Amino acid sequence: MNSHLLDGHYRILKVLNDEEKGKTYLVEDVNLPGSQFIVKQLHSASSNPQALTILRRLFASKAATLEKLGREHDQIQKLIAYFQDNEKFYIVQEFIPGDPLTDKIIQDQPLKEDEVISLLSEILNLLVIVHSYGVIHRDIRPANIICRESDKKLVLVNFGTFNEVITNSVDHLEYIPIEQVNGNLKYNSDIYALGIVAIAALRGLPAKEISTLQSQKNKLTGEIIWCNKNLKLNRKLVKVINRMVRFDYRKRYQYATEVLDDLNKITNVDRDQQKQYQKKLLLVLMGVAGCITLGFGAWFWKLPKPVSDAQQKLYQEAVNKYDAGNYEGAVEDLNQVIELDPQNALAYNRRGDAYYRLGDYEQAQADSSQAILLNPQDANAYFDRGFAFSELGKYKEAIADYTQAIKLNSQDAYPYYGRGLARSQLKDNKGAIGDFSKAIALKPQYTEAYLQRGILRRRLRLREEAIQDFDKVIKINPSDAKAYYHRGLTQLINKQKYAALKDYTDAISINPKYIEAYLNRGDVYSDLGDNLEATEDYNTILQIDPKFIAAYIHRGIHHFSFGDYKGAIEDYTAAVKLDPNNIVAYNNRGNAYLELGNKKAANQDYSRAIAINPNNALAYYNRGVIRTKQKNKQGAIADFKKAAKLFQQQGEQDSYQDAQREIEILKNKSAPAPTTRPKSGKIEKN
Template sequence: MNSHLLDGRYRILKVLNDGEKAKTYLAEDVNLPVKQFVVKQLNFPTKNPQNLTILHRLFANKVTTLEQLGQEHDQIQKLVAYFEENEEFYIVQEFIPGLPLTDEILPGQPLREDQVISLLSEILEILVVVHTRGVIHQDIKPENIIRRDSDKKLVLVDFNTISEVINNFDSLEYTPIEQVNGNLKYNSDIYALGVVAIAALLGLPTNEISNLRSQKNRLTGEIVWQDKKLKINQKLAKIINKMVRFDYRKRYQYATEVLDDLKKLTSLEAEQQSEYPKKLFLVMTGIAGCLTLGVTAWFLQLPKSENTLQPKLYEEGVNKYDQANYEGAIKDFSQLIQLEPKNALAYNKRGDAYYRLGDYEQAQADSSQAILLNPQDANAYYDRGFALYELSKYKEAIADYTQAIKLNAQDAYAYYGRALARVQLKDNKGALGDLTKAIAIKPQYTEAYLQRGILRRRLKLRQAAIQDFDRIIKINPSDAKAYYQRGLTQVFNKQKYAALQDYSDAININPKYIEAYLNRGDIYSDLGNKIEATEDYNTILQIDPKFLAAYIHRGIHRFSFGDYKGAIEDYTEALKLDPNDAAAYNNRGNAYLELGNKKAANQDYSQAIAIDANNALAYYNRGVIRAKQKNKQGAIADFKKAAKLFQQQGEKASYQDAQREIAILQNNSVAVKTTRLKSGRREKKGSGE
């Protein structure tokens, strides 16, 4: 073997892999007794010195992160060193004595379900740490999962985050479509692990996994891997199917979610008790329906003559519910209720389906019936609480959440629901307490952190709010909402550039995040970045041509640099979408006035006032016109009305402006030529605002 020592200390013992993008060797350190390492030589696809400099810097940054990861978790392969020699880059990794998972997943020899669950749980625990540190493995496959000889634990090796620098995609069998397209997500790792689980359950080696790609549903792109011959726990199959969803947005978002579902599946306590599962909350509001409930508890209580039909109906109803076929689910649950009128679980689940369809009255009625049949069913109280919330019956909702908490004091979701209702009743202290309790019970509860952060910002506890959003980002670095809400808070703290970065991060994660574009455009406009602001507003209207606020904000932006005709066009488009938008009339009046069309301006201000009698801006601006027209009494009346409204609204600066104009007019002076017209934005507030 080559006697040359790499970096003056590593002697190559043998070649482990000779790939196009990298060569891997087993080597020994001549300075250490009996110590072996894996040395990988990376082949960069360029010899251009400038490009190499950039690649080397990226490489060094990623290696530093991996060094830290290996120190934090015993089941992550340690990165020992890296160096450059003869314009080649090398990394030195820990050698793990053991066998890869390819030696356990053998052709025609499926692993048992408990083995697969154990495998998934062990790797997911590692991924929680990996993802929390902002790293994506990118190459999870059986070859990169080693069963360590010393303790039989699984070790995750060969992170592709380094090879990402040279665009390496060697294992397409395990690679989701968004990763192939360069739109890498944290749950891309979850997809790959799900495919590993399928291979283990089917007994498929890597060279046969590619067959699954040809078995995908042509319409949906979903992997079709189950058949009638395969006997598998359907709850486990459901978890795996959610891991490998074609659309990453419908997949589990991060590893803790999969772990939670696996723990429910394997928990003996969950099988013995009729403990209700958590809710899936709707995006940005936290309101949602229940997950699938088990049938065991009620199935054992049914008369034997009914044991065949009822469970089948329930299972079909649940399957339709999970597939978002809520009407079909309601039919099945209704038929089941006819056969078994005292089946509380059927009422409960039918109520969830009605909730999903927006029929909150019927959802409330079904939950009430479930409570009547089983007063100890905490889940029914919880469900009814959300139905009552949607019906704006907040006090009644709080009472139901409180009862759910009495029946199960460790239910984080009931505390969360009660907090939302308390916010509506302005009980901010109680809401903060509930959200804090929910977080104490479930420390990874990102939605609770989000709502607490929003509430803290409203209460001007801005640093505490930022800490909540920081916590979400640490748990799930791909949570666009957290970046967006932190950006809003940074604006209140007058940290415009920090807010710009947060909005940009939110947009990078979710390229169709309209609110983030809107707020970023406003900051660009305030900073005088004409082109950047215009691009953001234009992007919104490309995504949604009927997004009214974008026309209003772009109109204000155009007005700011003298494009009054363009501003009028935008406000006119806004009024086509909403003829009762007072802000659009007020702002269009400003633009008409700048062009010298006092008549049109006066009409627009008057129309804004007719729509909204408390529109202080329109009174103020109409006062400006009346002063120009020498209508002294009319102008004073408008400024007085504006001053009163500004004072009520806490607008001190605008109140002082109005008072100054009144004083000028009463002293028979004319200074309205320097008066600045006031524009208003019809804000599209962020979630939870």
């Protein structure tokens, strides 16, 4: 076996694990004598060629993300390389000399409180970074926490990302919360697993004994009962761990920063170290929300702290609540800070940010304005007010604020991005593209700027340039589902249906709940005549969101195209129940009734569509068709004239000519049933 080289240059030194789903080896790179690595072999759960193609892309995408993550922090195991051999996938990981936590958790030899708090703090700080990358570890347990030999620091290893993607399996159920078992993974699923590790350490329970916790639950609440009278523990620590392992993930801590905050209240953990981790988190978050947080965070660490200790403590509590997503709590604390010091520009700025997250854009704008009044040189305040103005639809005011932010700090990419969004709303396409391009020049890895520029270029029919932008996003971040989706839209406009299908499928593989991708893929399948595949996509949407009206309408159009008029009527009726003013549903249902010969019901639906929107050209045209069949010549001519006028105003030349043709036929008294009718119903796609 040792003579066999994996990927041509990894010599197997030792088999560390041999399981049905794959093997784990200790290897040496023959090109780097003396270097040792861990190689994990994963067997695919499927041998279907199409499934393997999707898995291959997902595998590469997940690996690329973990590569970045390993470079971010030296206490996160580095992913060195990855490759595929037939239906087997391999990942090459850093070898960490040291002892797993399993060697430290020995039966009936519990760790001390301070040791467990230190363990929790160290791993939670790593989870802050991990989760900020959109990654969930999935397999936190003592065997995957290594005490590094060189410096005794804890290292997080063996991310479970690939297990669930490639092997479709979930192992070590004693550490896994119920939502993860059910496939509804959450960030705080990692917090649950770490809580179980803490309980094992405090109780002295080795791995084989952890399963006993599952039988020690409160019969009424289902919560784990682990702290007996013999354990003399700090009640606050017990309270923290209990909240970490709550059965219902909604009642658990939502963020690692929340747990850290409560642990810090128990002990005198060095706050400076904690601030560095929080700052790290702020620096890695991207996008609109990320750059708002970044702006505030960067400003906070540079400015002097509030004068009094009470204000500083209160402000820090607000920051912690904000970082944990408790924006209401942050506002309450910041109200007190401002009451104590009405000149605290920083507090106004942060409160405005919290209001923004709560959707109160008027108050966000007011707070940013006050921050500007107190500190006119703060670029971040102008930047944040710009976003508030944008949400309020005041794009000119937003552009003025972004421009001022740029004047104060011309090297910041984010105001250019924000101004680009506002300019695109005002149809200043050239200016918007210029701003997105400037943001990209300042920040070459700014995926959101590439994405928005690509969307704008597609609208301007610069399709090849748009695809180049989406390609760039995917190259930077292969896990960006939106980039695949928008590239798919562009491919479809270029009549590349199969290329679009592939992109929609990739988007869905990355985000299995991407409703818009299912909707568009279903439409493409329908156009290609793939009845079952299209129906499955529409059905999947309605499983995800039973109230998603567009899915009923698109499925109705699909049924109609295959001659299933009754099925179409059922779908349009469901859409009308959800939205009694949905014109598309009435219009399309009228078409289906017409095909079944129910002229009365069709006429009622078209008339209802007109009553809702008197400028709906298609409804007038279709009612004209009905009136023609009913020998109502004058009524039909009136409807076709109205339709023709509206079609002409809307620039729909072909439909305008259809209406004019029907008018001429009726005026010549030949009055045969119209042979052409504009296609009805497919909603506009973004």
